[in-house]
Amino acid sequence: MAASIFTAVPRAPPVAVFKLTADFREDGDARKVNLGVGAYRTDEGQPWVLPVVKKVEQMIANDNSLNHEYLPILGLPEFRANASRIALGDNSPAIKENRFGSVQSLGGTGALRIGAEFLRRRWYNGNNNTATPVYISAPSWENHNSVFMDAGFKDIRTYHYWDAAKRGLDLQGLLDDMEKAPEFSIFILHACAHNPTGTDPTPDQWKQIAAVMKRRFLFPFFDSAYQGFASGSLDKDAWAVQYFVSEGFELFCAQSFSKNFGLYNERVGNLTVVGKDADNVQRVLSQMEKIVRTTWSNPPSQGARIVATTLSSPQLFAEWKDNVKTMADRVLLMRSELRSRLESLGTPGTWNHITEQIGMFSFTGLNPKQVEYMIKEKHIYLMASGRINMCGLTTKNLDYVAKSIHEAVTKIS
């Protein structure tokens, strides 16, 4: 029998965060804790379908006026308009001046990919210019690099971000990288709740960043996956994006509604495009249509409809904000409780970063050996980078996790 035509295909390594969860599932130890993958968990350690989502799903299932006809290529109009409005703010000059556009996308990943493909293919900094440098924070979500690579960019670089020594933002390093970056370089900026460090620039620091970017014609490509989830306030979490818009930037913002709506598996995302005027934005969108057409043709309806229905009803919108605050508050509580336990235990080092960081993740500062100890000896699963998902903490496991971190830090160097 002839050999397979696939004989030479190598096995690809699994995506790290899913491998971690798979290992967690197979672990039979009763004390096990999963601090890996980024999804919200209740204090019982369970996934949470937002009450407002459950309500709207029922409404949709009972609405006989709805059907399953193809959405437009760019997506459900009510979803697109509302999603961008959430990111830009009701009073956005970009909205008033009708110089924004939206592409309903497959989660934040899909939005990043459409934006990346456009920037590479379609007349940004030339035509099909695969050489435009793309800067990604060190560290960042690992898929950022992969998305831009698969979109065809050949020159992907990192910009200084995390200062491990002081456990905070390396602003000077960041600004230096921006000063040295070639003009028109693309910078991937985390709108809030930086993944994985949980460390965001302050408003003053954002102003400094924006000033350099404006002077050097650098392109801001925001990734906004945690709006509302990070602080509990939609406006606060969108401050950076809205500031850049008010400073006259043309920019992209890839939005995900996976976390703030808990709609992870319905792939609800939106790429917001802000341009100088309507004509430019329309031409950009027409090219993005072509990119969408060969990737998923037109986007899935269910999740977008849930979000659109919620955002366009004052009543449901209020319920949603309340649900979001529930999640944000529980995370804040876990941060505060973990920090106080570590400080009570006298765990070597400083632990204020746990409450100063924001969003789902905390960069604990644990090194790979200490992480290995946590996983193998304590059955507590976290990323090799030391990143933990605060949502994995519960009132029941806080003590165990704190004690285990204490052991890891004191026993392993």
Next chain:
Amino acid sequence: MAASIFTAVPRAPPVAVFKLTADFREDGDARKVNLGVGAYRTDEGQPWVLPVVKKVEQMIANDNSLNHEYLPILGLPEFRANASRIALGDNSPAIKENRIGSVQSLGGTGALRIGAEFLRRWYNGNNNTATPVYISSPSWENHNSVFVDAGFKDIRTYHYWDAAKRGLDLQGLLDDMEKAPEFSIFILHACAHNPTGTDPTPDQWKQIAAVMKRRFLFPFFDSAYQGFASGSLDKDAWAVRYFVSEGFELFCAQSFSKNFGLYNERVGNLTVVGKDTDNVQRVLSQMEKIARTAWSNPPSQGARIVATTLSSPQLFAEWYDNVKTMADRVLLMRSELRSRLESLGTPGTWNHITEQIGMFSFTGLNPKQVEYMIKEKHIYLMASGRINMCGLTTKNLDYVAKSIHEAVTKIQ
């Protein structure tokens, strides 16, 4: 104020079939008929949510054991297994021998794209953008675009539609295959060829398979109408299963848009058939990487509806019945249109209307005649002469038949 960084971005032309529907919507004429975009319509000219789908959607909304946690990158396991089983058949040697894989995808488009990206990266060498890709002439216009965007540089056509005899140009097709470089990729329509509605007969498929096997050509099936074309799932999957039984390694991009009426939930599946489990697993591991940067993991709702339906004997039977309802209406419209044209004595032969299969018919109208139909008669069809049979109803059959008659007799 500085110029926009997007100043040089040209406006892209709209996708033809959506432009057609947009024009149709704006048309105020009461007689208007939309024979353009490929979606099923009832005899009242309305979209149809399948009763079994409505039922399962209710079940899902009321199922408190379900949540919205991320699906695995390759998709919902129950969906993947059932979807591939539908294509390959319950008794497939490939399934028995555990040498199949499935990737839940965003409709047929997403399945084609994942398969195309994989082949460009890992097939016939490493990142070999020069592997020729053959697409039927004519074909669905997005086939070309998908393979271009996946990075292939050498996309060719293979003879398919014989306009003179209004049928399959088998000899031209086989000649193209004989001349194609070894390992070339061929996009084959599993059934209900879009846009011609003309499929090879089983004997013709056997001839095609023989050449492809001898010349090491790769079969990439596009299966968007299984069940919808003839009313029988098995009949519509005959070609794919024949190739599997002949020992081919192949891809099959499946869409559940039409046969489940779930167009906007983007339910698709890429079925991979290989020589053995190990090869298939390695292929899937690479496809995971491709899916991860395109959509990360696929949407749940549509896949769950399909999985629930396919894995319940009761719901499966209801679904089969719903599919037959759609297929039968299309067959009726074919038969009624043909008989009207023959009664009117419209010049030409019209048996192709009932001999063609699936949603579409290649009427044979030329671009000028098509323009007449749109502008004078407010009947919207593709410039190629392709009509969607689902756009016909008992109410508009007479008007459409008379209009075709006028177009053919008045315009050359």
